[in-house]
Amino acid sequence: xxxxxxxxxxxxxxxxxxxxxxxxxxxxxxxxxxxxxxxxxxxxxxxxxxxxxxxxxxxxxxxxxxxxxxxxxxxxxxxxxxxxxxxxxxxxxxxxxxxxxxxxxxxxxxxxxxxxxxxxxxxxxxxxxxxxxxxxxxxxxxxxxxxxxxxxxxxxxxxxxxxxxxxxxxxxxxxxxxxxxxxxxxxxxxxxxxxxxxxxxxxxxxxxxxxxxxxxxxxxxxxxxxxxxxxxxxxxxxxxxxxxxxxxxxxxxxx
Amino acid sequence: xxxxxxxxxxxxxxxxxxxxxxxxxxxxxxxxxxxxxxxxxxxxxxxxxxxxxxxxxxxxxxxxxxxxxxxxxxxxxxxxxxxxxxxxxxxxxxxxxxxxxxxxxxxxxxxxxxxxxxxxxxxxxxxxxxxxxxxxxxxxxxxxxxxxxxxxxxxxxxxxxxxxxxxxxxxxxxxxxxxxxxxxxxxxxxxxxxxxxxxxxxxxxxxxxxxxxxxxxxxxxxxxxxxxxxxxxxxxxxxxxxxxxxxxxxxxxxxxxxxxxxxxxxxxxxxxxxxxxxxxxxxxxxxxxxxxxxxxxxxxxxxxxxxxxxxxxxxxxxxxxxxxxxxxxxxxxxxxxxxxxxxxxxxxxxxxxxxxxxxxxxxxxxxxxxxxxxxxxxxxxxxxxxxxxxxxxxxxxxxxxxxxxxxxxxxxxxxxxxxxxxxxxxxxxxxxxxxxxxxxxxxxxxxxxxxxxxxxxxxxxxxxxxxxxxxxxxxxxxxxxxxxxxxxxxxxxxxxxxxxxxxxxxxxxxxxxxxxxxxxxxxxxxxxxxxxxxxxxxxxxxxxxxxxxxxxxxxxxxxxxxxxxxxxxxxxxxxxxxxxxxxxxxxxxxxxxxxxxx
Numbered sequence: 001x002x003x004x005x006x007x008x009x010x011x012x013x014x015x016x017x018x019x020x021x022x023x024x025x026x027x028x029x030x031x032x033x034x035x036x037x038x039x040x041x042x043x044x045x046x047x048x049x050x051x052x053x054x055x056x057x058x059x060x061x062x063x064x065x066x067x068x069x070x071x072x073x074x075x076x077x078x079x080x081x082x083x084x085x086x087x088x089x090x091x092x093x094x095x096x097x098x099x100x101x102x103x104x105x106x107x108x109x110x111x112x113x114x115x116x117x118x119x120x121x122x123x124x125x126x127x128x129x130x131x132x133x134x135x136x137x138x139x140x141x142x143x144x145x146x147x148x149x150x151x152x153x154x155x156x157x158x159x160x161x162x163x164x165x166x167x168x169x170x171x172x173x174x175x176x177x178x179x180x181x182x183x184x185x186x187x188x189x190x191x192x193x194x195x196x197x198x199x200x201x202x203x204x205x206x207x208x209x210x211x212x213x214x215x216x217x218x219x220x221x222x223x224x225x226x227x228x229x230x231x232x233x234x235x236x237x238x239x240x241x242x243x244x245x246x247x248x249x250x251x252x253x254x255x
Numbered sequence: 256x257x258x259x260x261x262x263x264x265x266x267x268x269x270x271x272x273x274x275x276x277x278x279x280x281x282x283x284x285x286x287x288x289x290x291x292x293x294x295x296x297x298x299x300x301x302x303x304x305x306x307x308x309x310x311x312x313x314x315x316x317x318x319x320x321x322x323x324x325x326x327x328x329x330x331x332x333x334x335x336x337x338x339x340x341x342x343x344x345x346x347x348x349x350x351x352x353x354x355x356x357x358x359x360x361x362x363x364x365x366x367x368x369x370x371x372x373x374x375x376x377x378x379x380x381x382x383x384x385x386x387x388x389x390x391x392x393x394x395x396x397x398x399x400x401x402x403x404x405x406x407x408x409x410x411x412x413x414x415x416x417x418x419x420x421x422x423x424x425x426x427x428x429x430x431x432x433x434x435x436x437x438x439x440x441x442x443x444x445x446x447x448x449x450x451x452x453x454x455x456x457x458x459x460x461x462x463x464x465x466x467x468x469x470x471x472x473x474x475x476x477x478x479x480x481x482x483x484x485x486x487x488x489x490x491x492x493x494x495x496x497x498x499x500x501x502x503x504x505x506x507x508x509x510x511x512x513x514x515x516x517x518x519x520x521x522x523x524x525x526x527x528x529x530x531x532x533x534x535x536x537x538x539x540x541x542x543x544x545x546x547x548x549x550x551x552x553x554x555x556x557x558x559x560x561x562x563x564x565x566x567x568x569x570x571x572x573x574x575x576x577x578x579x580x581x582x583x584x585x586x587x588x589x590x591x592x593x594x595x596x597x598x599x600x601x602x603x604x605x606x607x608x609x610x611x612x613x614x615x616x617x618x619x620x621x622x623x624x625x626x627x628x629x630x631x632x633x634x635x636x637x638x639x640x641x642x643x644x645x646x647x648x649x650x651x652x653x654x655x656x657x658x659x660x661x662x663x664x665x666x667x668x669x670x671x672x673x674x675x676x677x678x679x680x681x682x683x684x685x686x687x688x689x690x691x692x693x694x695x696x697x698x699x700x701x702x703x704x705x706x707x708x709x710x711x712x713x714x715x716x717x718x719x720x721x722x723x724x725x726x727x728x729x730x731x732x733x734x735x736x737x738x739x740x741x742x743x744x745x746x747x748x749x750x751x752x753x754x755x756x757x758x759x760x761x762x763x764x765x766x767x768x769x770x771x772x773x774x775x776x777x778x779x780x781x782x783x784x785x786x787x788x789x790x791x792x793x794x795x796x797x798x799x800x801x802x803x804x805x806x807x808x809x810x811x812x813x814x815x816x817x818x819x820x821x822x823x824x825x826x827x828x829x830x831x832x833x834x835x836x837x838x839x840x841x842x843x844x845x846x847x848x849x850x851x852x853x
Contacts, residue, residue: 015770029498029499029500030498031497031498031499031500031501031613031614032498032500033500033613036500042723042773042774043721043723043724043727044723047721047722047723047765047766047767047772047773047774048765048766048767048768048772048773048774048775049773050770050771050772050773051773052295052296053464053465054295054299054300054301054303054464054465054466055299055301055303055304055464056464056504057304057501057504057505057609057613058608058609058612059303059304059390059393059605060295060299060303060304060464061299062295062296062299076612076613078612078613099435099770099771100770100771101771103435103771106296110296110297110412113401113404114404116401118401118402118404118405119359119360119401121358121360124358128354128370129357129358130368130369130370131362131365131369132365132369133364133365136362136365139362140362140387140388143362143387143393143394143397144390144393145397146303146393147298147299180360183360183362185360186360
């Protein structure tokens with residue numbers, strides 16, 4: 001590759017009928033992110049290149065893809081961290097069905113979201129709710145989630161096991177359940193549902209989801225393990241049993 | 256023409272940001288069969304970008320705060336051009352709408368007493384913004400999204416509306432396409448709520464996403480509705496300026512609310528030189544008083560860094576123009592030297608992350624470089640304050656696409672409260688309207704056929720214009736000729752350029768097929784971008800004065816006569832037509848509220 005300001009982007013192009021990687025040589029300016037370069041390819045070489053994006057500031061979670069094999073937000077991936085001497089591959093998230101190019105069908109996540117029993121507040125006192133910062137901070141961590149679905153994408157339970165999807169909510173939804181279960185005002189109890197229909201027990205806490213989270217949410221430690229502990233009061237989960245046997249009781253608050 | 260899918264509802268809401276979601280929730284709660292139609296996936300709308308907070312006179316931090324003070328601040332910030340009925344409803348109902356979010360599960364940051372904590376922002380007399388760190392919009396959209404899902408409201412994601420349908424003078428529904436398949440879809444509905452946001456993508460430096468192409472403004476205009484205040488485009492004073500690829504990304508006003516200050520390239524706190532007469536009595540004279548204000552609200556007046564956005568943006572432009580900018584053509588926004596790192600990362604985690612990741616700047620150690628970025632459209636559909644009804648039967652508008660609430664300049668935090676208050680009212684207004692309809696309107700088949708045929712034309716051209724290059728040219732022209740500082744000669748050149756671009760957009764081409772094709776989508780979005788841009792330029796030319804976000808170099812003064820009118824845009828014989836309409840005079844009791852010194 002000659003000009004140092006030019007890189008080769010190897011982008012997956014195709015649809016439900018199949019596809020493959022296509023190379024695009026494209027200029028890169030200093031400070032740019034992968035999404036900038038994809039936009040330049042759209043404007044100058046491939047106007048129909050399908051890319052999903054919105055805010056371009058790491059806040060909406062639309063532009064997830066696999067860059068050189070690593071699941072990332074393309075808007076927050078600086079070109080400078082990638083080796084310009086080699087072609088840079090950009091592929092769609094593997095866990096979801098392809099629509100076209102880098103755009104996948106993420107409706108599984110929206111379907112799982114519909115199955116979450118909604119917030120059920122305790123009765124409101126006459127002078128309004130009171131909550132204290134220390135009581136809401138752990139839930140606020142989960143609320144940082146931008147629904148990029150990268151955690152769902154890397155989760156072993158579903159990444160190569162389509163058959164698990166109908167009965168596995170996935171890490172994104174587990175933090176959703178955790179935020180409801182730990183919400184100071186919520187009065188619901190979703191523990192049986194989690195274990196029996198949402199596949200909480202299938203998670204073997206390999207922490208792939210936590211590692212890939214662009215918001216640095218400790219999905220496994222702060223959401224999934226405490227949920228497993230809450231459930232285990234009534235149900236047997238070998239992972240939690242083992243964890244407890246080794247480390248003793250964790251700090252997760254039991255109700 | 257080819258078959259298309261058809262759906263029937265009582266109310267359809269176009270847009271799934273805060274206003275659209277809140278409208279749909281209310282319409283459904285009122286018993287209307289409701290659908291939400293949005294260009295992106297659910298939960299990705301521009302509301303997620305709102306950072307600093309939602310303004311509401313909850314009085315949890317300063318018990319002196321109440322709706323009257325909020326109303327006063329809003330009117331003064333809007334340079335008295337606001338629809339006072341909207342500003343009053345907004346100030347009165349915002350607290351209720353915010354507390355309701357808490358009932359639905361929202362977790363705002365707390366006071367020591369366990370109440371909702373409120374933060375300082377520009378133009379607000381008291382700390383008034385309920386917030387969640389610097390990701391308030393994300394919290395709000397998630398709560399509203401989950402509420403809408405729990406209510407089983409139908410959602411049509413990644414669907415773009417290209418035309419509103421009519422039966423005579425009434426709205427009869429909307430027609431568009433699914434972005435995924437490229438297939439057409441018709442919605443039959445007597446009531447349509449526009450909640451499409453703004454038109455930031457008409458500018459080169461903008462905090463707005465690709466979706467912000469003025470769709471609702473154009474749909475309304477084409478359907479015969481009146482637009483008002485289109486000359487007032489808000490340039491937020493603090494967007495990122497470096498590196499070029501991130502230029503325009505928003506830096507929350509919360510940085511200044513939490514103690515950050517502005518300095519020019521010579522390290523001077525220049526804002527003290529830009530305090531306008533209107534705000535002099537309530538603004539600190541010197542640095543000592545300004546710094547004292549953070550801990551002594553009674554004995555000191557607020558820093559000029561927290562003047563309304565139009566004032567701060569203008570001051571920054573002036574400093575840069577006079578050669579006192581930073582190396583990358585901005586000014587410094589410094590919180591590193593004023594607050595400790597723990598405080599900064601707790602209060603502004605998003606900003607810390609954004610600068611670290613995108614600009615290699617550690618905001619706890621060094622100042623940020625910032626400059627104005629196109630952020631918000633004050634102008635929009637003329638609506639009734641009570642019902643959010645536009646000037647076409649069956650059409651409603653809420654949030655950024657509605658005009659009047661913010662007058663000539665919006666205060667920070669008043670957008671999130673606006674979309675809750677008027678989203679709710681629009682949903683109710685639309686549901687009430689739909690319920691009262693005796694005979695459901697029917698759009699003629701030739702309307703949908705014509706729209707579908709036009710929409711597919713870009714595929715038939717082989718050697719036409721590139722939509723991406725046309726959009727870039729539009730952004731360059733709007734930025735240079737219809738930007739922050741305006742002058743007649745340039746505005747006229749801008750209109751000429753828009754005329755030329757409209758011609759070229761008629762020859763735009765789309766490659767490939769209809770399956771998820773962004774080039775084709777942009778080709779269609781260009782039409783609303785151009786129509787809305789033209790409305791902005793025409794209104795800016797007509798208002799021969801400087802007021803709020805409209806700064807005319809050739810008319811630097813405010814003209815009291817022009818303070819009594821709105822500039823109106825509507826279609827006449829297929830062309831945009833500029834008109835004026837008188838503002839309803841402010842009643843005496845409210846005038847005394849606004850003029851009250853605090």
